[in-house]
Amino acid sequence: MMSSSFDLSHLEELTSNAEQTQDDLLKEILTLNANTEYLRQFLHGSSDKTLFKKNVPVVSYEDVKSYIERVANGEPSDVISGGPITRFIKSTGTSGGKQKIFPINDEYIEQLGYVLNLRSLVISKYFNEIGVEQGKTMEFHFIRPESTTPSGLPLSLRDEVVRVGAAFAYSLVRAIDFLGNYWKELCGNIRSGHVSEWITNHNCRSSVSAILGGPNPILADVIEQECSHKSWEGIIARLWPKAKRIECIITGQMGQYIPILDFYSNKLPLGSTIYGSSESLFGINVDPLSKPQDVSYTFVPNLSYFEFLPVDHDGDMASIVDLVNVKLGCYYEPVVTNYFGLNRYLIGDILQVVGFYNSTPQFRFIRRKNVVLSVDIEATTEEDILKALAHVNLLLESSDVMLIGFTCYADISTFPGHYVFYWELKARGVNDVVEVDKKVFVKCCSVLEESFNVLYRRFRGQRGQDGSIGALEIRVVQQGTFDSLMEYFISQGGSTTQYKTPICINSSEALAVLENRVLDRFYSERSPSLET
Numbered sequence: 001m002m003s004s005s006f007d008l009s010h011l012e013e014l015t016s017n018a019e020q021t022q023d024d025l026l027k028e029i030l031t032l033n034a035n036t037e038y039l040r041q042f043l044h045g046s047s048d049k050t051l052f053k054k055n056v057p058v059v060s061y062e063d064v065k066s067y068i069e070r071v072a073n074g075e076p077s078d079v080i081s082g083g084p085i086t087r088f089i090k091s092t093g094t095s096g097g098k099q100k101i102f103p104i105n106d107e108y109i110e111q112l113g114y115v116l117n118l119r120s121l122v123i124s125k126y127f128n129e130i131g132v133e134q135g136k137t138m139e140f141h142f143i144r145p146e147s148t149t150p151s152g153l154p155l156s157l158r159d160e161v162v163r164v165g166a167a168f169a170y171s172l173v174r175a176i177d178f179l180g181n182y183w184k185e186l187c188g189n190i191r192s193g194h195v196s197e198w199i200t201n202h203n204c205r206s207s208v209s210a211i212l213g214g215p216n217p218i219l220a221d222v223i224e225q226e227c228s229h230k231s232w233e234g235i236i237a238r239l240w241p242k243a244k245r246i247e248c249i250i251t252g253q254m255g256q257y258i259p260i261l262d263f264y265s266n267k268l269p270l271g272s273t274i275y276g277s278s279e280s281l282f283g284i285n286v287d288p289l290s291k292p293q294d295v296s297y298t299f300v301p302n303l304s305y306f307e308f309l310p311v312d313h314d315g316d317m318a319s320i321v322d323l324v325n326v327k328l329g330c331y332y333e334p335v336v337t338n339y340f341g342l343n344r345y346l347i348g349d350i351l352q353v354v355g356f357y358n359s360t361p362q363f364r365f366i367r368r369k370n371v372v373l374s375v376d377i378e379a380t381t382e383e384d385i386l387k388a389l390a391h392v393n394l395l396l397e398s399s400d401v402m403l404i405g406f407t408c409y410a411d412i413s414t415f416p417g418h419y420v421f422y423w424e425l426k427a428r429g430v431n432d433v434v435e436v437d438k439k440v441f442v443k444c445c446s447v448l449e450e451s452f453n454v455l456y457r458r459f460r461g462q463r464g465q466d467g468s469i470g471a472l473e474i475r476v477v478q479q480g481t482f483d484s485l486m487e488y489f490i491s492q493g494g495s496t497t498q499y500k501t502p503i504c505i506n507s508s509e510a511l512a513v514l515e516n517r518v519l520d521r522f523y524s525e526r527s528p529s530l531e532t
């Protein structure tokens with residue numbers, strides 16, 4: 001059981017004694033779960049760490065899916081967990097194309113509260129050091145009614161806001177875009193003190209009415225004045241003038257939204273504070289003022305038992321190491337054993353060790369493991385794509401348009417196959433129409449190709465010769481397309497709050513959503529250079 005009353009000395013103690021904390025935690029987990037149907041076949045009731053390391057296999061979701069689904073379908077929790085499974089959480093299904101469910105119980109919620117408390121302590125410390133006054137955080141959460149498994153388990157005050165945030169960068173961008181469409185109606189609601197009639201949810205109406213507290217024409221006028229500007233540059237800073245920070249996950253694939261958040265916020269500091277997944281919570285950013293490209297996460301050693309598989313392991317599972325034995329600069333895939341039935345489970349993220357906080361390593365998120373584009377034998381990773389897009393954004397800035405959504409796939413329906421990028425664009429001015437300049441977008445195609453690795457550039461063809469990879473293509477889509485894409489994934493059972501636009505699409509249905517909204521197509525007109 002985790003105590004909610006602690007200060008930052010608790011984090012210092014934990015991170016200084018990471019090895020013992022991890023050993024004690026594994027002992028506790030194995031004592032609880034050793035006699036489950038799943039672990040009993042490997043441990044025969046033992047809670048010995050050496051036996052665990054020797055006998056329990058490293059697994060992916062497909063290896064344990066049948067056990068999880070049996071509990072979801074009504075079999076006892078002890079198929080996988082020595083404690084009760086009270087609910088399941090769903091992954092988004094956007095990274096690998098298939099949605100997964102993971103077992104948890106009330107202790108997971110307790111862990112989340114614990115990590116949020118740690119985060120608050122760290123942020124308060126830094127805010128106090130730089131002299132930022134105390135205030136409120138406004139977060140945007142998109143929720144939907146809970147679904148159940150077959151067995152029935154459940155699956156603005158503007159002058160006081162100093163931090164604005166959401167779970168993911170995309171969620172915050174979507175909230176600002178929603179405001180852009182409905183600010184006039186919002187001002188009308190505030191001016192009259194009544195919620196629009198089309199909002200029919202009783203609890204929602206009651207909550208908003210209580211916050212409004214009656215007509216407020218002065219506030220309505222202020223919001224109307226700020227939202228009426230031709231450009232929404234700095235709209236976050238203008239609507240919440242005391243905001244000093246934006247909080248949301250901006251690492252990995254969320255990095256694509258950094259330019260538009262910079263635009264909306266007048267470049268307020270962007271902070272990613274927590275690293276977690278459906279499988280486990282991992283750690284916190286102990287330097288919340290770090291730049292997005294420098295964000296790292298200190299693993300909290302009493303959340304789950306963490307092991308790490310080197311990226312270059314060549315199939316040798318014996319190379320797996322404990323939390324405190326990772327090496328600076330090396331790349332690893334986390335392997336998690338938690339309280340709720342996951343044992344030596346491969347997460348699928350690639351992390352790099354960038355430092356240590358006391359004896360606990362700090363990791364930078366690099367990419368998802370299997371999210372790559374490939375036509376021939378080249379492998380273009382998520383990291384490669386995001387770096388290439390960073391170069392493109394510099395080009396777009398001079399054209400008064402912003403990239404607000406993208407995804408891509410490798411089209412191998414024809415020879416040679418080629419990379420296809422879907423782009424949704426927005427003019428920098430509120431009422432301006434996106435002007436599609438062919439020369440700019442053709443150049444964007446070339447900039448992307450020049451940014452990819454040498455294998456891509458070699459197979460793309462040189463000096464007028466055709467290669468085994470065709471010219472990269474950008475397909476510009478209608479505004480609102482990526483909202484429609486999100487709605488498709490949500491209709492398949494995904495979570496709105498957890499949604500992340502997939503960097504690479506491998507679903508024919510999702511591709512159809514995009515294809516139906518294509519406005520224009522542009523191709524690279526020259527092969528990239530082989531020079532680095």
